[in-house]
Amino acid sequence: MSSADEETPFDAYRERVDRPLARLFRTYGRERLGWFSIGMVANFFARAASLLPPLLLGIAIDSLFLGEQSFSIPLVPDAWLPATTTAQFWFVILVIAGSFLATALFTWIYGVTANLFAHGVMHTVRVDCFEKMQALDMAFFDDKQTGEVMAVLNNDTQNLERFLDDALMNSMRLLVMTGGIAAVLFHLNRQLAVVTLLAVPAMGLFTWWFMRAVEPRYVSQRSAVGNLNTRLENSIAGIDLTKATASERFEIGRVRDASKRLFDDTMAVLKLSYLYRPGMELLAGLAFVSTFLVGGLWLTTGTAPGPLTGDLSVGDFVVFLFMTQRIVDPLAEVSNIVDQYENAKASSERVFGLMDISTGIEDPDDPTDIEPIEGHVTFEDVSFAYDSELIDGDDERVLHDISFEASPGEMVALVGPTGAGKSTALKLAMRLYDVESGSVCVDGTDVRDVRVPDLRSAIGYVGQETFLFDGTIADNIRYGSFEASDEAVREAAKAAQAHEFITELPDGYETRVGERGVKLSGGQRQRIAIARVVLADPPILILDEATSAVDTETELAIQESIERLAADRTTLAIAHRLSTIKSADEILVLEDGDIVERGDHDELLDLDGRYAALWSVQAGAVDFERRAEALAED
Template sequence: MSHADESAFDRYRADVERPLARLFREYGTSRTRWLVAGLLANLVAQAASLLPPVVLGEAIDALFGETTTAYTLPFVPQSWIPATAEGQFWFSVALIAGSFVVTGVFTWVYGVVANQFAHDVMHAVRTDSFEKLLRLDMTFFDDKQTGEVMSILNNDAGNLELFLDNALMNSLRLVIMVGGIAFVLFSLNWQLALVTLVAIPAIVVFTLWFMRVVAPRYRARQSATAGFNTRIENGISGVELVKTTGSEGYERERVRDASRGVFETTMSVLRLSYFYRPGMELLAGLSFAATFLVGGYWLFTGTAPGPLTGTLEVGTFVTFIFMTQRFVAPLAEVSNIVDQVQNARASAERVFGLSDIPVSIEDDGDAVELRDPEGVVAYEDVSFAYRDVFGETASDTVLEDVSFDAEPGETVAVVGETGAGKSTLLKLLLRLYEPTAGTVRLDGHDVRDLTLGSLRDAVGYVSQDTHLFDGTIAENVRYGRFDASDEAVRRAAKAAEAHGFITELADGYETRVGERGVKLSGGQRQRIALARAVLSDPPVLVLDEATSAVDTETERAIQRSLDRLSADRTTLVVAHRLSTVVDADEILVLDGGAVVERGSHEELVSRGGAYADLWNAQTGAEASVEAGDD
């Protein structure tokens, strides 16, 4: 796979080594007490569950057989066993009943603490993964796979929880059961025990083969699931475009194709699993059949078959039958354990693949806090080209040798054709991206030498792509300044010309805006975003076409407010409508990423260059519209 076709998940997931061991190392160590408690409780429960068949077999031979034998139990001192047959009977009843009680109690303890461990790890994986997402560079989100991200936070974390809760503990139970049963059977009759356990080597080889073959199929299935989630998310988020373009059929087919991918990769796993599971059950069943055949013949004829020697008691044979039945069930569950382990391994690879994606834009070890910022902005020979998450250049040069200064109280506007690099230029100030060359300074500091928190606190940013969270209008205005008073929220809304429409809503500032603010118009959303920036009261205000979605009258009202707001702060504006920047102290005209003109509105119009062409095109279009309206 070439880098062009390779996502960040693919690259870093492929480099994850021993993902399940890493899961325990990074998340299990601090939760050892819960893991150990669960393991011990499981050990006691499974050991206690092996006692009834042993007691039953001994009671049959010692108390109910035609020829009685001495009543003895492994690891139980003879002095504890009653001397009379009646006493031995009630002693057996007490042991069997007590073993069931112990099994039940410790199974409950195991269930509680094992789930505490598993769900605590799942919680930590989810929160850590989301925290890592928030730290990732914008280059990651420029090519984001939302469904992939959601799959990690939900499906993969859930797979890890299932592994830790079920597969891990069931593996221990299998080891205890097989080991305990083998120990008991060998202590009773080592020759018949060899017959019972003859299938174990074949089971081990069969399991290792299955794990090797099925692993890539699980990875393919999870990748297909993530792709399906992305397709669904894209279809839902773009449902308005789908409907207005009549593209329901096209989207349906795209989802159908993605779903087919999930179906085919899932069936690839299931076809192999349903070959493995009956195979395991067959091998375990053969162990039981061999035990019944050899032991039954031994008792029926009274002669040891083949190379076997000695005698076999009825009680011992009954214990073997019970134990072999207990032996069959855990072995048949190996397929489920392997299924969960492989799922968890693929999920852990994806989780740590996300965790291992490098973050280039973060605080340096010697980063300083920006205190009492004044808002002096300087761009010095700044060039920029987009890079991918691997640090490799992913575009041609977007900006080239851009330089300008902005002082408190000044407004610098950036204009130009679409794709000229206007928005990218201002995003460099917030370190959403890093310049390829040159330096961006705030109050004389290279922004790379400042802590991200203090840098972004000093800059209020309003994007043309306004985002509101599902919540109330007040909560969205207050976002980022969560302790702001209601009065401060209202003052900010008034400054952004939003107070009027807010008070006309049924619930006023407590009106819920819906996901992404869908219950509000584009202009209303932009005014709330402006109020949010105003509330933060930053020394630097960055407006990236912040009035693009409002009507002309509202734009004029907002512009008056912005004029007041920018009187004592540094304002950087990206504008498509040149009428909004005619009063700017300096206007930069970008073309192909380079500044081709700079100056005031009057100066640039008088030169008759690129800006004058843009101005004439816009004013001419506006005049034509007005003439048409007349």
């Protein structure tokens, strides 16, 4: 299957969205209905005022310049009009000038109110989408592309803003201009009006065909945008690996393929647009030519051509030409309106597709209050599979009926090969996922019965991959404890053995770490992450290979800090280096999701099983390193 045919992560959700643009107005337009209404009314008056000059010009030609008719204006009583020719002339001048002024004024009012409406909706949609993204389960991010989410937050919200602003303005302009011009033309000469407006039904049929043909192409184009965003983000985030493996040409090829897909999908849309827009302009032009031809023959021959009857004045003919020219632009603008409509429809489907994604990790309707949390953690017959539909198949389970407990002041360590289920077990404790069977309890209460923020605020987590936000070192230590004082930040850094290297930096705690903390080493980032947990002072610690990115000397210093920190709280730890969990109260050896050995360090060595074998390998490696260092010193 080609990349162009692959279903994007949001397609399944998008397809279930019903009448997305109507839902957009229903959800986000109601609270801004005042601005929207003012804008539409102002737009109506602006367009209506723009029709007065050609109408008054035609009246002036017939009544004032040629003297063929009496001075009369439709819908205006004759008693309100001046009686003399001079007064009538100045009256026409003032009304025409006033119509231009009114057009400018009401256009300005519309511009302000329409933008307040459109940008307000865009702002709220973007924030709501981000809020929804924050509420989604970790399972969503396991297989969804970040670029797709970025496309919704940026490109799709901007498409909606353009539709709510430009497309609605042009739609109102089209309705008022077409309706108003048709009314004026039928009032002046119904027969010639039919000739002029004959192209309108053809334009409607042409537009209906275009909308049906272009909609699936817009959907494919929006998918290609998300695919390219994902590819670019992944390539930039992995630039270290790319350069280290000399894979620049490979990444360029992948971005080229994603960009080519977007190019092809965009050209598929533009090919139809390039057919539609000239076609609309041609039909509008034919309306003008037909009007000029029939009206011109009518005046030059003095008789109505063909089946037409009656008379046509010079002034009415001038009005027809002006009005026909005025109708060309809004009719030709239908192409842009349809473009923006289809684009906004595809984007709103993606927006509400994201909004409609169900979340499994939610607060219970009647949460149990367990504060203050002491930190007693219990796993009881816990089984888990990342795909819940496969839980009946044992081969798909990540964890199999595991049970253990950890009390305040105790450390329980999980060791085992990669893929054994160690990190998954700790994520279940934080309720990043929910167990399939069994239970995870804190202080005797199932974590599913507790408010998620209450649970997670009681847990301090340090993972093997440390993430830092672009900001200062102090900001990153303070993250999650935003009101902490500068002194508290420094004390936490000292406890994590980070204070010394921080003070040696040019700006100390105000040093900016760069995106993802790229300006710091792996060990420095990890110590900042530990300092963050120290500052939060949670009753439960989860350490997922928390010293994996530091050297042996730093590891010993951090280990001392962790032991002091863990002295009076519950600690669940995963360690690659067994020396860091040697003093744990209980060590669980996991293999393929099962606990195959348990006990403290000495007990496991006495078993002479998997743990003892792993310890023997690592102890031998450490001894070799020490002898090598001693020889180097000699």
